[in-house]
Amino acid sequence: MRTAALSLIAVVLVLVCGPHAQGTAPASPLTLITREGRRPVASTVVNGQEFIGLDDLAALLMLAVREDALAGGVTVTYKGRTVVASADQAMASVNGRVVTLPAPIARAGRRLLVPLDFIPRAIAPIYDSPIELRRASRLLMVGNVRVPRAAIRVEAAGPPTRLTVDIVPPFAVSTAFDAGRVLVRVDADALDIATTPTGAGLIDQIRTGEQTTTIAIALNTRAGTPRISTTTTNESTRVLVEVPVAAQQETAAPPAPPPAPPAAAPSTPAEAPPPLLAARTARLQTMVVDAGHGGEDNGVRGPKGTLEKQITLDAARRLKRLVESRLGVRVVMTRDDDRAVSLDERNAIANNSKADLFLSLHTNGSPLASVKGTEVYYLRLDRAGEEARRNVAATELILPVVGGITRPIDIIPWDLAQASHVDASSRFASMLEEELEKRAPAGPRPLQQAPMRVLSGANMPAALVEMVYLTNGEQEQRVKSDDFQGALIEAIYGAVVRFRAYLEAPPTP
Amino acid sequence: MSRTRWLQVGGIVLVFVAAAWIASRVLERVVAPAPAPSAAPTPAVPAASVPHIIATLYYGTPDGQALAAVKREVPLGEGPREQGRQILQSEFEEAPAPYLSLIPRGTTLRAFYITDRGDAFVDLSAEASTMHPGGSTHELLTVYAIVNAVTANLASVERVQILIDGKQADTLAGHVDLRRPFERDTVLVRETKGTQ
Numbered sequence: 001m002r003t004a005a006l007s008l009i010a011v012v013l014v015l016v017c018g019p020h021a022q023g024t025a026p027a028s029p030l031t032l033i034t035r036e037g038r039r040p041v042a043s044t045v046v047n048g049q050e051f052i053g054l055d056d057l058a059a060l061l062m063l064a065v066r067e068d069a070l071a072g073g074v075t076v077t078y079k080g081r082t083v084v085a086s087a088d089q090a091m092a093s094v095n096g097r098v099v100t101l102p103a104p105i106a107r108a109g110r111r112l113l114v115p116l117d118f119i120p121r122a123i124a125p126i127y128d129s130p131i132e133l134r135r136a137s138r139l140l141m142v143g144n145v146r147v148p149r150a151a152i153r154v155e156a157a158g159p160p161t162r163l164t165v166d167i168v169p170p171f172a173v174s175t176a177f178d179a180g181r182v183l184v185r186v187d188a189d190a191l192d193i194a195t196t197p198t199g200a201g202l203i204d205q206i207r208t209g210e211q212t213t214t215i216a217i218a219l220n221t222r223a224g225t226p227r228i229s230t231t232t233t234n235e236s237t238r239v240l241v242e243v244p245v246a247a248q249q250e251t252a253a254p255p256a257p258p259p260a261p262p263a264a265a266p267s268t269p270a271e272a273p274p275p276l277l278a279a280r281t282a283r284l285q286t287m288v289v290d291a292g293h294g295g296e297d298n299g300v301r302g303p304k305g306t307l308e309k310q311i312t313l314d315a316a317r318r319l320k321r322l323v324e325s326r327l328g329v330r331v332v333m334t335r336d337d338d339r340a341v342s343l344d345e346r347n348a349i350a351n352n353s354k355a356d357l358f359l360s361l362h363t364n365g366s367p368l369a370s371v372k373g374t375e376v377y378y379l380r381l382d383r384a385g386e387e388a389r390r391n392v393a394a395t396e397l398i399l400p401v402v403g404g405i406t407r408p409i410d411i412i413p414w415d416l417a418q419a420s421h422v423d424a425s426s427r428f429a430s431m432l433e434e435e436l437e438k439r440a441p442a443g444p445r446p447l448q449q450a451p452m453r454v455l456s457g458a459n460m461p462a463a464l465v466e467m468v469y470l471t472n473g474e475q476e477q478r479v480k481s482d483d484f485q486g487a488l489i490e491a492i493y494g495a496v497v498r499f500r501a502y503l504e505a506p507p508t509p
Numbered sequence: 510m511s512r513t514r515w516l517q518v519g520g521i522v523l524v525f526v527a528a529a530w531i532a533s534r535v536l537e538r539v540v541a542p543a544p545a546p547s548a549a550p551t552p553a554v555p556a557a558s559v560p561h562i563i564a565t566l567y568y569g570t571p572d573g574q575a576l577a578a579v580k581r582e583v584p585l586g587e588g589p590r591e592q593g594r595q596i597l598q599s600e601f602e603e604a605p606a607p608y609l610s611l612i613p614r615g616t617t618l619r620a621f622y623i624t625d626r627g628d629a630f631v632d633l634s635a636e637a638s639t640m641h642p643g644g645s646t647h648e649l650l651t652v653y654a655i656v657n658a659v660t661a662n663l664a665s666v667e668r669v670q671i672l673i674d675g676k677q678a679d680t681l682a683g684h685v686d687l688r689r690p691f692e693r694d695t696v697l698v699r700e701t702k703g704t705q
């Protein structure tokens with residue numbers, strides 16, 4: 001009798017607590033940006049995953065939601081297109097195509113919650129207007145809104161204090177100096193600013209968000225008239241603000257005129273500033289591009305006889321040329337001809353080059369010829385890998401190095417070197433997926449985590465791209481064409497540019 | 510009928526009942542670990558001379574994008590090790606229509622054994638690697654068809670290590686890491702209706 005009573009209590013407890021998610025609010029709210037303006041959107045964090053209420057989402061995007069209590073799932077409909085998500089599996093069927101999610105849908109009281117990635121992975125494909133989620137800056141953009149990324153950095157405290165604003169992609173910018181403030185206005189709908197640095201040197205404060213497209217830089221009372229210059233390249237627009245000390249010692253000097261020169265100021269011959277590039281805190285210096293297979297290992301063979309090893313080599317060479325010429329990043333190839341290179345050797349080349357990024361290029365294969373599309377992989381750790389990842393901090397050794405200082409050294413099994421980079425790798429893989437989807441058809445699972453051998457030993461952020469299904473006759477033809485291969489490489493290059501910005505952005509506090 | 514005769518008949522009936530009960534328990538154990546079926550499993554063929562169990566085997570879905578869990582009859586084996594061997598041999602046979610075969614042609618099972626810790630070793634012939642058509646997707650489907658076939662049907666197995674020609678291997682075709690054992694993974698599995 002007593003046992004029965006206890007069991008009953010246990011069952012009631014499970015029923016009450018089990019299926020309901022108890023969430024906490026995230027550090028900062030999401031911001032929805034549309035042509036009409038911007039507004040905050042509530043979200044909640046459950047078990048480390050961020051969720052958004054499905055009812056909120058339905059109201060924002062005019063979706064119809066129908067819950068299937070029997071199957072424990074939910075059907076979301078938009079203009080005849082449907083998404084079916086299950087409550088016990090981390091995946092959804094989007095118009096018949098299965099996409100993975102970081103977590104299954106959850107329940108909080110009477111509300112249904114969906115993981116944040118549900119928006120780009122499940123809703124975006126069935127929606128009329130483009131939807132983009134930028135996690136770093138917590139922006140959810142719906143429609144054709146122009147929201148460039150703006151990275152603000154104090155390059156040198158000085159004096160002179162040097163600050164740069166990099167706007168990617170390039171946008172028209174106007175600058176002004178008024179009442180001790182430098183204003184940088186960008187001709188866009190909003191700005192995507194991941195972090196705003198605090199003031200340093202002769203800059204007291206940097207403020208963003210008062211007006212969504214203006215960055216206000218408040219100068220110190222000791223500051224002189226700033227020099228402001230704007231340069232635009234194919235990739236970005238850069239605003240450089242140099243703030244000298246007010247010329248009080250030069251008593252004969254006339255008071256500084258209030259308006260600043262709008263264009264690039266000529267450099268003063270007496271004290272020319274050091275070249276800007278030297279001041280950059282570039283952290284993407286070397287990238288390894290791995291052309292999959294080679295030598296006796298042909299990889300996948302297309303129906304017309306095209307070999308994967310040749311396509312990957314062609315693509316790797318193109319990517320190397322593009323990244324080196326446009327970004328000035330050193331690119332190391334794991335092979336530059338048709339020869340066999342073991343998977344360990346590929347990792348060793350990357351690790352010995354002290355590369356900051358590793359990308360393995362492949363073409364896919366399916367048992368069915370009709371399957372096609374681009375897919376991106378990053379490493380999924382098994383139990384041993386997860387353990388190694390947790391132990392990295394615990395096994396850190398402090399070793400003396402030249403110069404009488406010490407340096408912490410992480411101890412991790414050599415074949416699990418990737419364990420401590422999985423988070424960054426997942427970001428890079430997401431960027432690759434997003435960029436590739438803009439230019440090429442996506443495969444059945446556009447972004448996946450899997451135990452890929454060539455990624456596990458890379459001691460840096462790493463991902464693998466399956467550019468096409470070579471087993472598909474149409475894709476075999478297309479991937480050999482200059483245009484399509486060029487589009488794929490441009491997309492990959494776009495992801496590398498974004499990842500560089502992510503690497504170089506100051507860490508979030 | 511004499512009292513002794515009644516006792517003899519009663520004894521024989523008891524023995525039959527006990528034997529039937531034991532047989533049903535053995536079958537339950539073998540079949541029980543299979544995942545919740547999307548439809549009722551087909552009964553074993555009564556005409557077959559060899560006793561069967563209903564096992565879950567994995568093939569490519571007709572659209573080539575995922576794994577299908579398909580209920581099939583597999584000869585009953587004595588104990589988990591023999592049963593595992595039977596399951597894998599059935600898995601390596603041609604897939605039933607409309608499903609797709611994922612195991613490279615010519616692949617045979619060299620050995621199958623289970624350690625006390627619940628690690629199963631599946632030793633495949635070299636064809637598993639040399640005849641594999643390649644590609645990450647195809648390779649993942651092949652690996653998890655094998656891993657899931659073993660773990661879904663044998664409750665005593667937690668992890669599966671794949672060997673090629675009796676030795677630890679890097680990959681089947683250059684992608685999926687075979688150096689460490691795999692646990693069951695249903696991410697690639699799509700529910701299917703009906704049984705074979």
